[in-house]
Amino acid sequence: MPELPEVETVRKTLKQLIQGKTIKEVVVSWAKMIKKPINVEEFSDALIGQRIEDVNRRGKFILIETTDFTLVSHLRMEGRYGLFQPIDPVDKHTHVIFYFEDGTELRYKDVRKFGTMHLFKKGEEFGSLPLSQLGPEPFGEDFTIANFTKGLSRTTRSIKTALLDQKIVVGLGNIYVDEALFRSKIHPERIANTLSSDEIERLYKEIISTLSEAVEKGGSTIRSYVNSQGQIGMFQLELYVYGRKGQECKVCGHTLERIIVGGRGTVFCPHCQK
DNA sequence: AGAGGTTCTCGGGCGC
């Protein structure tokens, strides 16, 4: 499901739903998704009595800030949050429930069970995995052309693989990387350290504009994505290449092709992208 | 049937 625009939309909606609430109890029914602490009981006990102070984001991770802790949550492919009443039937793919003192409950569900949660004492979350190795935020001050150029110059991987790595810049996944490359007219298999400064500049701008336009549209709903209030995104209507194999390029009319790059399905226009 | 929006871990290969 989620790349930066979807995660950002979940963050905003989740914050509206849970900020200020105090946790009364936590029940985990799929222990493997709790990566820290290893002991699930310790995880649940630590959160009792904690108030939700804020909901932030770093890359594709959601950071739920409580009185004393930061819960680092990754939705991976299908993770989803929602606020429910006790009488609401519990979906069978619900793996964690946070019960609040006001009687409502935050449920995390995840059909594929790929999502993860790490609980850190406040302030310690950036010092270790999964956050410690992340590159700059695409909308942040330290994502500059100079930084971007330096990052690309150090690798001989394909540009698509380099961008998916989350070390040069965070937030791109399979949808937005294909879109940003199309909009920059760069072939996904180009070797990262062979891009011209012109191409790097185009790519830099298109990464920022593609992601920010997608945030404005509430993300892309491809198959299952909805935000924490159950609403779908609208950016799927703006996609040029992702999921459009065999269809006409919206710019030149050529047939879009699908190849595998770095193990990921990749759609591009053989005429527009060089 | 096999692919799917993600990222961590593992082991092999390379350079110093």
Added chain:
DNA sequence: TGCGCCCGAGAACCTC
């Protein structure tokens, strides 16, 4: 030879 880094493959799970 040893160490460290980089890279690609595989794994984690379920649905259609």
